[in-house]
Amino acid sequence: MSVRRIILFGVALALLAQPALAQKQYGPGTSDTEIKVGQTIAYSGPASAYGVLGKVEAAYFKWLNDTKGGINGRKVTFISRDDGYSPPKAVENVRSLVEGDEVALIFGVLGTPLNMAIRPYLNKQGVPQLFPAAGSSALNDPAHFPWTMGWQPILRDEAKFYAKNLLAHNPKPKIAVLYQNDDFGKDLLNGLKEGLGEDADKMIVSAQNFQSTDPTIDSQMVILQNSGADSLFLFTYAKQAAQAITKMYDLNWKPETYLHLGAASVGATFRPAGLDKSKGIMTAGFMKDVTDPRWANDPDVKTWTEWMKTNMPGTDINDSLTVAGYSVAQTLEQVLRQCGDNLTRENIMKQAANLRDFHLGLLLPDSRINTSPTDYRVVTYMQLQRFNGANWNDVK
Structure with a gap:
């Protein structure tokens, strides 16, 4: 009898436990619906x-x-x-x-x-x-x-990715950087320096920053061009990227240009700047370009x-x-x-x-x-x- 009671007791406990195991759990902002x-x-x-x-x-x-x-x-x-x-x-x-x-x-x-x-x-x-x-x-x-x-x-990984590519074919580049003066821009700049290695400060001949609310970055672009740089990194969002591309065209300045992936948008950046003016700009792609014929099917x-x-x-x-x-x-x-x-x-x-x-x-x-x-x-x-x-x- 004692064994039977133990078995029945165990079955009863299992039955009682089933609703608890199936119970839904909610936190703030969630419900059945x-x-x-x-x-x-x-x-x-x-x-x-x-x-x-x-x-x-x-x-x-x-x-x-x-x-x-x-x-x-x-x-x-x-x-x-x-x-x-x-x-x-x-x-x-x-x-x-x-x-x-x-x-x-x-x-x-x-x-x-x-x-x-x-x-x-x-x-x-x-x-x-x-x-x-x-x-x-x-x-x-x-x-x-x-x-x-x-x-x-990650921004630092992105910037190091660009540095690796640049150094692979230009071991002694003269680099200009335009960056937003906040955590976003500084993170990219620091990642670039890490990717360039111990000679980063020698390679970067000019780094100019701007505030996100600045109406224009024309003066910074003139300074960067005058530095003699052959490579340019645009660590910006779409508005300043479009301005920079337009100014480069006006200055007839054609450095090898890398653009932050978050600004590499045809609609938000290149179209406002001019598609022809944007030719040759590089970025770290990670999504399919849905307008590219190769993805048509x-x-x-x-x-x-x-x-x-x-x-x-x-x-x-x-x-x-x-x-x-x-x-x-x-x-x-x-x-x-x-x-x-x-x-x-x-x-x-x-x-x-x-x-x-x-x-x-x-x-x-x-x-x-x-x-x-x-x-x-x-x-x-x-x-x-x-x-x-x-x-x-x-x-x-």
């Missing part, structure tokens, strides 16, 4: 060209809700607010989103200075800061800031093209920012799908740090995403590309 996602981004101000990221992401989540019922049966409520590319405004927006709207996470914030401004608050509050549109290495520091994870290639590009026609009519598909916004939104979708019915903030970060051999259709074919609790880098594969006046050619 909803996942709240917050964003602050520049729809106005000096970086307003990048506001298209937020518009594409909003369209993607709406499409998910309308066609697929959201993610795991939950609709995504996407709350995106304008910060004018102002760090204080970004902090204000984020506090409102977390404390007022009670979002589950903050997603896709533009710019290194803004992300650095909101990072302390979000890590103190234990709120995921996922996939910012910024490449600072400081946004990939899980040991000290476990709630913050970047998306695009690519299934993922075809799917994206149809999606854009239906969900973003009238938007310039030459603007690579549309591809980025679509791909970043897909990455967040994958993370939230992996969460299943455990939508606590802790599990959202856990799943973000456990992406395994994940492939996004609009990244270059050899790109695979693998994250871990100790390595938050998401997109790491880069291919040097040169603009030919219409689209990009790989540089072998």
Whole structure:
């Protein structure tokens, strides 16, 4: 009898435990029907060209809700607010989103200075800061800031990638650098110096900076040309990149030019500057150029093209920012799908740090995403590309 009682007792305990094991777990901003996602981004101000990221992401989540019922049966409520590319405004927006709207996470914030401004608050509050549109290495520091994870290639890695390419065919270059005077620009400049090695200070004959709010960078470009440099690095966003390209043309200055990948947009940079004026500029490509004929029959590009026609009519598909916004939104979708019915903030970060051999259709074919609790880098594969006046050619 004692053995029988023990068995029955064990069965009873197992039955009692089953509902607990199947119980759904929710944190702020999540429920049986909803996942709240917050964003602050520049729809106005000096970086307003990048506001298209937020518009594409909003369209993607709406499409998910309308066609697929959201993610795991939950609709995504996407709350995106304008910060004018102002760090204080970004902090204000984020506090409102977390404390007022009670979002589950903050997603896709533009710019290194803004992300650095909101990072302390979000890590103190234990709120995921996922996939910012910024490449600072400081946004990939899980040991000290476990709630913050970047998306695009790290700025320092990008700059070292350019340095390696330049030194491979020009061992003694004379380098000019135009950089934004903030964490974003300085991170790229420091990465360039690391990539150039011990002779970096001799190779860099002139480095000129600017503020994001400066109306023009013409005077800096004249100084850089007068330095005698044969190589130029543009560590800028789209507005200043377009100005620099225009000024180079006016000065008839034709240095070997490398442009920060975040500004290497046909729609946001090259078209305003002039497509012919932009010929020859190089960047670290990591996404398919959807306007390039070589991808014309690519299934993922075809799917994206149809999606854009239906969900973003009238938007310039030459603007690579549309591809980025679509791909970043897909990455967040994958993370939230992996969460299943455990939508606590802790599990959202856990799943973000456990992406395994994940492939996004609009990244270059050899790109695979693998994250871990100790390595938050998401997109790491880069291919040097040169603009030919219409689209990009790989540089072998």
